[in-house]
Amino acid sequence: MSSDLVIVYHRQPYEEVVENGETKLKENASPNGIVPTLKSFFGGVEHGAWVAWKLAEDPKNPDFERVIEISDSYGDYSVSRLPLTQSQVSEFYHITSKEAFWPILHNFRERYNYDPVDWPNFREVNWAFAEAAAAEAAEGAVVWVHDYNLWLVPGYLRQLRPDVRISFFHHTPFPGADMFNVLPWRKEIVQSLLCCDVVGFHIPRYASNFVSVARSLHDVDVFDRVRVDDDFISEGTALTERTVPTKIVHEGRTVHISSAPVGVDVDYIGKQAALEQTAEKVAHIKEEMGDRKLILSVGRTDYTKGGTVQLESFGRLLDAHPELRGKVRLMHVSVSANRNMTAYAEVQDAIEQAAGRINGKFGTFDWTPITLISRAVPFTELIAYYQAADVCWITPLADGMNLVCKEFAAAREDEDGVLVLSEFAGAAVELGSAVITNPYSHRSMDSAILQALNMEKAERQDRMRQLRKVVNKYDIRAWGREQQRMFELAGELRKGAKKPAA
Ligand code: GDG
Numbered sequence: 001m002s003s004d005l006v007i008v009y010h011r012q013p014y015e016e017v018v019e020n021g022e023t024k025l026k027e028n029a030s031p032n033g034i035v036p037t038l039k040s041f042f043g044g045v046e047h048g049a050w051v052a053w054k055l056a057e058d059p060k061n062p063d064f065e066r067v068i069e070i071s072d073s074y075g076d077y078s079v080s081r082l083p084l085t086q087s088q089v090s091e092f093y094h095i096t097s098k099e100a101f102w103p104i105l106h107n108f109r110e111r112y113n114y115d116p117v118d119w120p121n122f123r124e125v126n127w128a129f130a131e132a133a134a135a136e137a138a139e140g141a142v143v144w145v146h147d148y149n150l151w152l153v154p155g156y157l158r159q160l161r162p163d164v165r166i167s168f169f170h171h172t173p174f175p176g177a178d179m180f181n182v183l184p185w186r187k188e189i190v191q192s193l194l195c196c197d198v199v200g201f202h203i204p205r206y207a208s209n210f211v212s213v214a215r216s217l218h219d220v221d222v223f224d225r226v227r228v229d230d231d232f233i234s235e236g237t238a239l240t241e242r243t244v245p246t247k248i249v250h251e252g253r254t255v256h257i258s259s260a261p262v263g264v265d266v267d268y269i270g271k272q273a274a275l276e277q278t279a280e281k282v283a284h285i286k287e288e289m290g291d292r293k294l295i296l297s298v299g300r301t302d303y304t305k306g307g308t309v310q311l312e313s314f315g316r317l318l319d320a321h322p323e324l325r326g327k328v329r330l331m332h333v334s335v336s337a338n339r340n341m342t343a344y345a346e347v348q349d350a351i352e353q354a355a356g357r358i359n360g361k362f363g364t365f366d367w368t369p370i371t372l373i374s375r376a377v378p379f380t381e382l383i384a385y386y387q388a389a390d391v392c393w394i395t396p397l398a399d400g401m402n403l404v405c406k407e408f409a410a411a412r413e414d415e416d417g418v419l420v421l422s423e424f425a426g427a428a429v430e431l432g433s434a435v436i437t438n439p440y441s442h443r444s445m446d447s448a449i450l451q452a453l454n455m456e457k458a459e460r461q462d463r464m465r466q467l468r469k470v471v472n473k474y475d476i477r478a479w480g481r482e483q484q485r486m487f488e489l490a491g492e493l494r495k496g497a498k499k500p501a502a
Pocket of ligand 1: 262300
């Protein structure tokens with residue numbers, strides 16, 4: 001059945017679990033996270049489809065059905081499972097995307113690894129995604145492609161289907177031309193993105209960077225540029241922009257450029273926060289803490305998240321302020337998404353070593369300064385930690401948006417707690433009421449955490465109220481409405497374009 005909305009995302013839209021030797025598809029337990037967020041768009045269309053990969057020993061003859069129909073609480077939709085071999089996945093995803101693109105997107109040129117990239121394989125996999133999307137899309141459908149590992153999909157899809165509306169969303173930062181153009185495949189990537197009707201980013205800086213990259217490589221005219229809304233200007237911080245391009249033209253084709261920050265499901269978080277069992281967990285954590293203060297840090301294990309930089313700052317804090325010893329505890333949750341990748345295993349080791357050093361240096365029989373958690377904490381429990389924490393300490397070196405800081409504010413119905421946030425997280429342009437810090441400066445890092453620990457209640461509440469106002473206004477629904485508006489603009493561009501005869 002053809003679909004009005006086709007979401008192209010590398011992961012499948014459910015959990016695959018094996019029970020009694022049988023594979024079962026289970027709806028994600030919590031509506032929190034990007035997959036359930038994207039699935040919620042199926043509620044607004046007659047029929048939706050999702051394209052993702054699935055491992056197969058022989059992709060020409062997979063041991064599963066390519067396209068299946070799913071009915072769950074999000075509606076009825078098809079899932080087109082692209083059979084890829086382990087080596088195709090590891091080359092396109094773990095090598096090309098994670099070793100070459102990811103460091104460049106996050107401004108880590110020194111981590112960029114070009115040698116192992118198999119570009120023909122990347123093209124082949126992206127072509128397969130484009131073909132699968134083309135097969136699912138109804139005439140004039142929206143095809144919504146997510147993230148850099150699918151950068152070539154729009155170009156291929158446009159060849160196959162001139163009629164469909166293509167919208168591409170970047171969850172990561174997008175760097176300036178001096179950094180992006182390190183990639184030897186830059187022209188081909190940007191040419192593909194210029195085949196979209198909408199290219200989307202979290203914040204105006206990334207949109208501006210993309211346009212400057214496009215202009216460095218192709219003849220591109222900026223057609224519209226607008227003033228950035230005051231809600232996205234956090235005075236003097238690193239990622240703030242004053243104006244942003246919204247429409248560009250390349251070879252007579254218009255491309256809308258969208259800047260819309262992904263938000264969190266404030267209603268769901270609020271409901272979880274109000275549950276009796278959450279209150280019990282919060283009470284238990286507080287009892288355990290006694291008069292000690294809890295600093296909470298949550299993120300994926302990734303060098304971009306700045307885990308060791310933060311732990312070192314905590315070590316310096318305890319060194320310089322003996323009065324804090326025994327009085328603060330850092331709960332550092334660092335969950336690895338790719339345990340098998342060397343780069344992430346190294347980050348994990350470095351975090352463990354730093355935490356071990358600090359615990360060894362300052363810990364006593366009844367006080368361990370850092371509790372390191374490397375496994376995922378259930379989301380409802382995480383909300384209890386957000387509520388019990390005195391400080392939420394989020395200091396990535398680079399981060400497209402960062403949803404943890406927004407979840408923290410959404411969970412604080414008591415309007416208390418301090419957020420310390422890196423100015424290199426996209427969220428910092430919205431959340432100027434946090435204590436903004438620069439993780440590249442020891443002085444800035446150390447003074448920010450100290451300021452947060454010493455902050456008076458009235459100031460904490462004042463800042464938290466402002467944070468909650470923004471997080472509420474730009475929640476996940478607001479992002480959804482903005483994406484929908486962009487799909488409609490895309491429709492204007494595709495008027496009259498027809499699906500090629502089969
Ligand atoms: C990419 C971009 C952008 C974390 N630990 C646990 C846990 N989490 C959940 C959080 C949050 C999510 O994972 C992490 O979201 P982030 O936004 O912080 O980061 P990335 O995974 O890097 O996501 C990022 C995002 O895409 C969206 O566009 O913001 O910049 O890098 O929801 O709650 N959840 C549970 N247990 C944990 O231990 N249950």
